[in-house]
Amino acid sequence: MVPPTTDGGEYVRPDAETVLRVEGVEKTFGGVTALDGVDLEVRDGEIVGLVGPNGAGKTTLFNCIMGEHDVDAGSVHLGDTELTGMNTPDIVQAGLSRMFQLARVFPELTVRENVLINQDHSGETMLTTLFRETDEEVVRRAEELIEFVDLTHLIDEQAGNLSGGQKKLLNLACTLLSEPDVVLLDEPTAGVNPNLVDDITESITELNRDRGTTFLVIEHDMDVVHEISDHVYVFATATNLTDGEPNAALNDPRVLEAYFGE
Ligand SMILES: Nc1ncnc2c1ncn2[C@@H]1O[C@H](COP(=O)(O)OP(=O)(O)OP(=O)(O)O)[C@@H](O)[C@H]1O
Numbered sequence: 001m002v003p004p005t006t007d008g009g010e011y012v013r014p015d016a017e018t019v020l021r022v023e024g025v026e027k028t029f030g031g032v033t034a035l036d037g038v039d040l041e042v043r044d045g046e047i048v049g050l051v052g053p054n055g056a057g058k059t060t061l062f063n064c065i066m067g068e069h070d071v072d073a074g075s076v077h078l079g080d081t082e083l084t085g086m087n088t089p090d091i092v093q094a095g096l097s098r099m100f101q102l103a104r105v106f107p108e109l110t111v112r113e114n115v116l117i118n119q120d121h122s123g124e125t126m127l128t129t130l131f132r133e134t135d136e137e138v139v140r141r142a143e144e145l146i147e148f149v150d151l152t153h154l155i156d157e158q159a160g161n162l163s164g165g166q167k168k169l170l171n172l173a174c175t176l177l178s179e180p181d182v183v184l185l186d187e188p189t190a191g192v193n194p195n196l197v198d199d200i201t202e203s204i205t206e207l208n209r210d211r212g213t214t215f216l217v218i219e220h221d222m223d224v225v226h227e228i229s230d231h232v233y234v235f236a237t238a239t240n241l242t243d244g245e246p247n248a249a250l251n252d253p254r255v256l257e258a259y260f261g262e
Pocket residue numbers: 029032033034052053054055056057058059060061
């Protein structure tokens with residue numbers, strides 16, 4: 001990873017390799033144009049924020065990147081690999097991982113089992129993955145991730161007993177087991193008790209700083225966007241409005257107009 005640099009205190013986009021590239025993506029649902037020619041790039045080692053009013057198309061873009069929707073036009077690349085047209089498991093295998101807005105856990109399984117079920121299960125179902133003998137190295141990594149998100153004291157607890165914020169932290173650990181090149185986070189702090197918001201933002205920034213994990217993050221909380229993002233894309237009604245360093249992008253008059261009618 002090439003670390004982001006600063007120039008007089010201002011973030012300068014690293015001259016690093018572009019790991020995720022979205023070009024001209026279009027998606028319509030019946031008569032609704034959800035994405036109308038979206039371009040976006042995430043460079044190695046960055047945390048990139050994605051903001052925009054409700055209905056702007058942010059989640060649809062994540063679905064298109066992860067292969068959950070076919071795109072009508074345009075392309076998505078991860079490094080040199082074209083993801084367009086690939087199915088979701090193959091996209092995960094290629095190096096992308098996603099955390100959903102609503103935490104998704106298996107409530108009857110323990111915290112440890114929830115992480116382990118995310119190991120590579122090509123050719124088998126998730127459950128048979130869990131019950132086959134797991135590589136010691138994978139178990140060690142799962143336990144290390146659980147420790148990283150501060151859930152070791154709950155490692156044998158059923159995930160259904162965790163709070164909403166703890167489930168999000170668990171989901172974050174789950175997305176990391178496959179050692180992805182880029183992690184997509186859909187509103188990581190939404191619905192989380194304010195006490196745990198800092199734990200989540202700290203986990204994201206530590207993962208980025210200490211392990212070089214690259215993130216693309218949809219977030220509505222502007223304080224969080226300012227705090228964690230190196231670069232921000234702003235969407236309005238199905239397309240890019242602007243992008244740049246957080247202060248500049250979020251104070252762009254077109255953004256203030258789209259958000260606040262100023
Ligand atoms: N499966 C679908 N079928 C029909 N319309 C859809 C579908 N998914 C999204 N849309 C429409 O596409 C547009 C973009 O929605 P999307 O959920 O991507 O926006 P968003 O920016 O993620 O909004 P929010 O911030 O509220 O999550 C909206 O008009 C939405 O109603």
